[in-house]
Amino acid sequence: MNRKFKASEDGVVGIVVAVLLIGLMVSVVSLVQLVYVPDWMEQREAEHMDEVVTQFSQLKFAIDTLNANKQNYTTIATSITLGSKELPYWMSLRAFGNLEILSDEFKITINNVSSSSNFSIGTIKYSSSNGYFIDQDFIYEGGAIITNQADGNIISIKPSFPGIKKVGNKLFLTLNLINISGVGGKLSGSGYGTTAIQTEYSGSQIEQIIEDVRSIEIISKYFYSWYMFMNWTLENQGLFPGTLSGDFYITPDYDNSSISIDFFSSNIEGYPTINLSIIEILAQIGPGWID
Amino acid sequence: MKNKREKLALSEIMGVVLLLGMAVSLFVLVQLMIYSYPFEPAAPSVNIVGSISDGNILLEHHGGESLSLDTRIIITIDDVPEPEITVSGNLIESDGDESWEIGEIVSYDPSPVDITNRQVIATVVDVKTDSIVMRGILQGGRN
Numbered sequence: 001m002n003r004k005f006k007a008s009e010d011g012v013v014g015i016v017v018a019v020l021l022i023g024l025m026v027s028v029v030s031l032v033q034l035v036y037v038p039d040w041m042e043q044r045e046a047e048h049m050d051e052v053v054t055q056f057s058q059l060k061f062a063i064d065t066l067n068a069n070k071q072n073y074t075t076i077a078t079s080i081t082l083g084s085k086e087l088p089y090w091m092s093l094r095a096f097g098n099l100e101i102l103s104d105e106f107k108i109t110i111n112n113v114s115s116s117s118n119f120s121i122g123t124i125k126y127s128s129s130n131g132y133f134i135d136q137d138f139i140y141e142g143g144a145i146i147t148n149q150a151d152g153n154i155i156s157i158k159p160s161f162p163g164i165k166k167v168g169n170k171l172f173l174t175l176n177l178i179n180i181s182g183v184g185g186k187l188s189g190s191g192y193g194t195t196a197i198q199t200e201y202s203g204s205q206i207e208q209i210i211e212d213v214r215s216i217e218i219i220s221k222y223f224y225s226w227y228m229f230m231n232w233t234l235e236n237q238g239l240f241p242g243t244l245s246g247d248f249y250i251t252p253d254y255d256n257s258s259i260s261i262d263f264f265s266s267n268i269e270g271y272p273t274i275n276l277s278i279i280e281i282l283a284q285i286g287p288g289w290i291d
Numbered sequence: 292m293k294n295k296r297e298k299l300a301l302s303e304i305m306g307v308v309l310l311l312g313m314a315v316s317l318f319v320l321v322q323l324m325i326y327s328y329p330f331e332p333a334a335p336s337v338n339i340v341g342s343i344s345d346g347n348i349l350l351e352h353h354g355g356e357s358l359s360l361d362t363r364i365i366i367t368i369d370d371v372p373e374p375e376i377t378v379s380g381n382l383i384e385s386d387g388d389e390s391w392e393i394g395e396i397v398s399y400d401p402s403p404v405d406i407t408n409r410q411v412i413a414t415v416v417d418v419k420t421d422s423i424v425m426r427g428i429l430q431g432g433r434n
Contacts (some may be wrong), residue, residue: 017314021314025317028321046355049336049339053354132338136354149358152394153393153394156353214386225394
């Protein structure tokens with residue numbers, strides 16, 4: 001039995017239109033997904049990084065206020081937004097972050113004619129885990145806010161030290177450092193939401209006057225920021241850099257992540273006197289306060 | 292005479308109306324989704340802080356994406372533009388990798404023009420995206 005096939009175009013138009021429509025949809029969605037979504041997400045994550053910098057400046061303000069008032073049992077809470085959400089309807093990654101209180105991250109050694117004094121300081125560090133924008137860290141270290149990324153770091157908000165005063169031909173330096181100590185075991189927070197960080201004046205501080213200081217050594221992961229900052233500050237406050245006829249010279253040590261500030265008595269009488277003050281601020285991450 | 296109601300053509304018309312409706316609503320949806328976001332090429336996300344120190348104009352990279360050496364810098368002093376400069380040749384490099392990165396400073400000496408008590412405006416233009424990444428009054432002047 002022979003079957004006869006008869007060409008018929010009934011129904012083809014509808015299917016062709018449907019296929020074309022689906023094709024159009026798929027190509028538009030693919031274009032947006034592959035080209036525009038990464039750009040939008042990068043912008044969104046960059047804005048989140050700006051937000052964290054602002055929140056860190058509020059944290060610094062809170063710590064400076066505690067330091068200025070020096071009142072026991074006064075707690076100030078600020079907040080840090082750890083991450084940012086993904087785009088609705090589109091396929092994108094959520095950005096996460098980590099906030100932690102670290103001890104002994106910043107070390108300072110002051111050497112005078114006869115002895116060395118060592119001090120360790122705790123810090124607060126935020127690290128981002130971005131999906132599109134470069135990862136950045138923001139660190140509260142010694143009273144400064146440092147921005148760190150893969151290609152370098154910088155002190156974004158400068159600390160209040162060193163204060164420099166010349167009395168006659170004698171040089172006096174004031175170093176007011178903030179030491180962050182985590183208490184109650186609440187030392188870190190991760191995720192993408194907003195977490196609180198609570199700070200409290202501890203009532204304890206170290207006060208020392210160290211005379212005839214020959215050198216100061218600073219050990220920090222962000223030593224290059226300190227190198228730039230100390231050079232800029234000392235020069236801008238009237239000291240001359242140089243080993244032969246200068247007042248100071250700063251040497252970075254890339255192997256040990258440190259800088260050494262050497263003082264000379266070419267233009268000043270003797271060597272500088274340092275008035276050191278280290279104020280301890282207690283900190284906890286998360287709501288509530290545990291002693 | 293008997294009137295007979297034909298329903299044969301109805302499905303054809305309904306099909307076309309539904310397809311058209313679907314097409315229109317899909318296009319509207321896509322348009323709404325796409326046009327609610329900016330489509331211009333995104334300017335690099337970078338924080339640049341400008342200042343004046345000892346008569347020099349300083350522009351410091353405070354984090355974000357690095358900028359190329361052909362990034363243009365337009366300085367105007369009391370609304371008079373200085374000859375346009377690029378980052379190349381004015382950058383104080385820390386690592387020699389030929390890009391303007393975090394912590395690095397562009398320093399421009401405007402002499403012999405004296406900028407004391409005069410308004411100084413700096414504009415940084417990224418060449419790749421042809422967009423302004425920073426514009427600021429570095430010194431207010433007395434006008």
